[in-house]
Every structure is written in structure tokens, then in C-alpha cells.
Amino acid sequence: MEILEMNYINFRNLEDRNIQFSPRFNLFFGKNGQGKTSILEAIYFSATGKSFRTSKNIELIKYNKDKMGSYISYRDLISEKTLSVKIDRKQKEYKYNGKKTSFDEFYGKLNIITFIPEDIELIVGSPSFRRSFFDAEIAQSNYEYFKNLKDYNKILKIRNKYLKEKNIKNDIFPIYEDEFIKLAAKIILKRIEYVKNISIILNLNYRKLFDDKKELSLKYDSFIGEFKGMSLIDLEEKIKVIIKEFRYQELKYGYSMVGPQRDDFKFLLNEKEAKSYSSQGEKKSIIFSLKLSEIDMIIREKRETPIFLIDDISSYFDSIRKDNIINYLKRRELQVFISSTTDLNIESKNFKIDKGEIQDGHYECR
Ligand SMILES: Nc1ncnc2c1ncn2[C@@H]1O[C@H](COP(=O)(O)OP(=O)(O)OP(=O)(O)O)[C@@H](O)[C@H]1O
């Protein structure tokens, strides 16, 4: 996929404008606080209808304005398409090829992978952070997973309400519970499959780019315990058994203590959990390798090459690691958007950002 151009109005501190991009490297260059992350965020927002920094839409609207909008045109394997989003203080409107659409339809059309400083949270942060991340990644290229997850979350809420009210003796509760088990099994199975596939690529990428003397793996850590070789039916059966075991406790505490909402993902470097044992540099390298592996997974699942956004590359890695990364990216057929405070020594379309104003053309990043 390739983003051709973007248009935005009232996005954070950025001056309104229309930008044409290069199909390969686009470099946003500028001092701290000028709008580098904001321009990457604008690209991400236009592509996904969400921000990678905040879940509060209002923060994206320029101070003292009440509306914001963005428009993007892109090309996939089939044709040229457009996406646009408009928000004001009350509502959000999505359009695909000029026609109003729902968020569910909008999400996943344009695939985009980001590497931002906050990503380190994927290792050191909470399980819920990891779950939402991996869920979004799987959903990006798998609409069925997206639907299952949405339905599961709805049923989870209802189930929790019944448990809280200790109202499980009525006729409807077993029907919800049945659906709850079926969806839980589907979600877990897809996560297991995804982790298995990405873990192999992850290790290859880590060894190729950062350290060929170490082995990196990603493990799915589930409330169901050992799941090797289990089918969907096996998983459903196991969840049924566990639910029975937890019945008393679930009623006592009034919420679901069983289900994929309790699971976690673990990074292991040479069999040791990265969260507790890896250095800062290793953690960043693990996450970068993860992002590259997601790119490979999207190519595999959708046959489309996603867009790659890298925020603040200069503050992340030492010069050797940075050179490795750049050389690797040069060899890949990817459209890349990078922000940096220093020169990167790549052939790129350069954009200079100064107080939200973006200049392009013949700017040399020195
Ligand atoms: N809604 C908004 N309206 C106007 N300005 C905003 C809004 N939200 C954030 N800003 C300001 O936009 C400026 C640019 O922020 P941004 O994070 O894009 O900078 P940056 O170039 O990435 O800086 P750094 O190199 O420090 O990461 C900041 O001064 C920030 O306070």
C-alpha cells in the first residue's frame, strides 16, 4: 500500500495543508515540540480513525477550534481509494471513497504499523495494554476476529451484570454463557495461532537486525493452562470445565474470572522474560523486531504491504543499531514515514517542521 496524499484541517498544532508523499522514505525533520509526532499521528488517524497517543478525540482538535478533519488518498493492489474522518465536539464521521461508513467498515482498510517511544510499554506495561495491542493487530487483517472480539466484549458485560446480581438461575443465562464460551474459544485459538506464527518471524528479525546469538520468542499465557495441539472444540470443553470450577468465586466477586480478557503475552529472550531481565536497548530492539514481524504478518495474511511509521528514531537507538535498521528498511519495498531530530543519511522526501508548519521540496536535513 502507498499513501499518495493527505489533507488535514485543525489537527493539533499543524498548519492546515495538503501533502504529497514519496512512495518510499518520507522524513519529518525538526526540533523538539515542533509537530513531528503530530504529523505521524495525523497520518495514522486518517488511516485508522484512531490516534496512537490518545483515546480522547478532543485532544486532536487544534486549541480553540471545535472541528477537525483529515483526508487521505492511497493505493492498494487493486485501485486508488480515499478515507476521511471528521470530528467535532459531539460526533465523528467516517467516509470511505466519499461515502459515509461505520467505524467497523472503516477500520482495517489501510494497514499501518507504528513504532513509537511509548511502545516500550508492550514489554514493561500491563497485560491489558498487551491484549489491546495484539487484539488490534490481529483485527487489522482479520475481520472475523474483529467481530468476535466485539461480540465477546458485549456478552462479557452482560455476563458480568448477571454475576454481579447473582441472577444466574434464569433461562437466559445459560444461553449467554454458551455464546460466551464459543466466542472465548475462537478468540483464544486465533491468538494462539497468531503468536505461534509471529514468534518464528520475530526471532528471525531480531537475530538478523540486532543479535544473532540470542533467541527471542513470544508466548501466549492463558488461563486455560497448556493448550498445545488443542482444537476449537477442545478449547470450548476446557473453558466449560474451568467455568464450573470458578462458579462459586465468580458469584462471590461478581464478575467473569475466566476468559481471554485474563490472558497475557510474554516476550522471552533466551528463555528469560524480557520484562524482568532484558536491558533497555534489548527491549527497544525486541519491540522494533515485533513491528517488522507484524509487517510480515500483514503481507502474509492480506498480500498487501502496510505503511510503516517510525517516531523519533534518533532518540531510540545508538548509531550502529540505527544504521542496521535503515539499511534493512532500504532493502524492503515499504513506504516509510520517519520523524527525527537528526539527519539519517537516506534518500528520502524531506519535510521540515517548524511550529507546526511543514515545508517540503529541496530541504536538506542539516
Ligand atoms: N490540540 C492541540 N492544539 C494545538 N497544539 C497542540 C495540541 N496538542 C498538542 N499540541 C502542541 O503541539 C506541539 C507539537 O507536539 P509534537 O508532539 O508533535 O512535537 P514533536 O515535534 O514530536 O516534539 P518531540 O521532538 O519533543 O517529540 C507541542 O508543543 C504540543 O504542546
Ligand SMILES: [Mg+2]
Ligand atoms: Mg515527538
